[in-house]
Amino acid sequence: GPSTGGAQRQDRSGNGSLGEYRDQGGSSGGVAVASGRTLHGFIKKPPPPARCFVLEGEDSSRCHANVYFFGVSKCGTTSLAHWMARHPALSWVSNVWHTRHKQGGEAHVMEMSTIKDNESTYALTAPMAAQTDTVIDYTPHYSILAEVPYRIRDMYGKTSYDGTVKYIAVLREPVARTISSWQFKYDLEGIEKGEAANPSSERRSLEEAFSEGREHALSLVKCLSDKENDQRNQIRHPGALKLYIDLQMCNPHAFLEHNMYFSHVGKSIYSLQLERWLDLFGRENVKVLFLEEMAVDPMGTITSVFDFLGVDLLDEKEGVKFRIALHG
Numbered sequence: 001g002p003s004t005g006g007a008q009r010q011d012r013s014g015n016g017s018l019g020e021y022r023d024q025g026g027s028s029g030g031v032a033v034a035s036g037r038t039l040h041g042f043i044k045k046p047p048p049p050a051r052c053f054v055l056e057g058e059d060s061s062r063c064h065a066n067v068y069f070f071g072v073s074k075c076g077t078t079s080l081a082h083w084m085a086r087h088p089a090l091s092w093v094s095n096v097w098h099t100r101h102k103q104g105g106e107a108h109v110m111e112m113s114t115i116k117d118n119e120s121t122y123a124l125t126a127p128m129a130a131q132t133d134t135v136i137d138y139t140p141h142y143s144i145l146a147e148v149p150y151r152i153r154d155m156y157g158k159t160s161y162d163g164t165v166k167y168i169a170v171l172r173e174p175v176a177r178t179i180s181s182w183q184f185k186y187d188l189e190g191i192e193k194g195e196a197a198n199p200s201s202e203r204r205s206l207e208e209a210f211s212e213g214r215e216h217a218l219s220l221v222k223c224l225s226d227k228e229n230d231q232r233n234q235i236r237h238p239g240a241l242k243l244y245i246d247l248q249m250c251n252p253h254a255f256l257e258h259n260m261y262f263s264h265v266g267k268s269i270y271s272l273q274l275e276r277w278l279d280l281f282g283r284e285n286v287k288v289l290f291l292e293e294m295a296v297d298p299m300g301t302i303t304s305v306f307d308f309l310g311v312d313l314l315d316e317k318e319g320v321k322f323r324i325a326l327h328g
């Protein structure tokens, strides 16, 4: 395939399932296409595995998520997750490192390259549930990981877009989000103590973070539009073209900040992230909320979320409890 230099991608051999996609930092300035890959690999997929299953030695079934609460961090996701976690009918996917059931905890399951290598651990992240139960994978970081929605589509097949699986995102005025993200990660203590910088230590000033973040984000936007223009006439399947450009040619891991944890600006460019989810799963299956609305009307927000999920609000007595819990 065409090479634009700066290859940091691992070749993906095998059946083309995105489960084998490796999360990598990569370098900015172009990503080479893995050699020997054909688009056929993206189109012909193995049948999706069952969402609910019974593990050997267990009596009741476990189910993987049918709701993905996928972002965006620093937009009030913790508050919404806590409110939702008060509803007894919702089950939550566990984190792959500590597969203990936790209402409202972050899952980080679909971002792991270990899903396919480590299926037994992955199975344990699924809570005990029945097919008709609502099971949530709450991971705000998914929004910035381009491969995640493709992977969900790969693993769930038709049920990822036929209304079986639902998706939730909270957004916020983007500049406020960017500042919130920088502030949360800025390592003033490390600087003051003269400590060595580490992967979770943001040492750039707000100004530097804004200007570098802007540069990275714009280079991604440019890559996506340049490649789309270059490739438009060469490929017959528009869906595959999009995926090919998105992951193979303009992989955000390479084009955004080298450590995505610090993509304060990139993560605030919601259209880039949301487009994938809306295209793949359909607008009607994605609930988009705004922190500014959540802040003034928490009860209205949570009611609309439960309505979207098809979960009954609690009875009158429980409803009062719920109201108290929200404000208390």
Ligand SMILES: Nc1ncnc2c1ncn2[C@@H]1O[C@H](COP(=O)(O)OS(=O)(=O)O)[C@@H](OP(=O)(O)O)[C@H]1O
Pocket (backbone or CB within 6 Å): 072, 073, 074, 075, 076, 077, 078, 079, 140, 176, 180, 181, 291, 294, 295
């Ligand atoms: N109810 C309500 N009203 C107004 N603002 C609220 C509310 N809940 C959360 N927040 C603000 O949301 C920011 C935290 O977002 P997240 O929970 O998504 O952050 S995190 O990614 O999980 O760390 C954080 O923003 P900043 O204070 O600007 O950093 C919170 O103050």
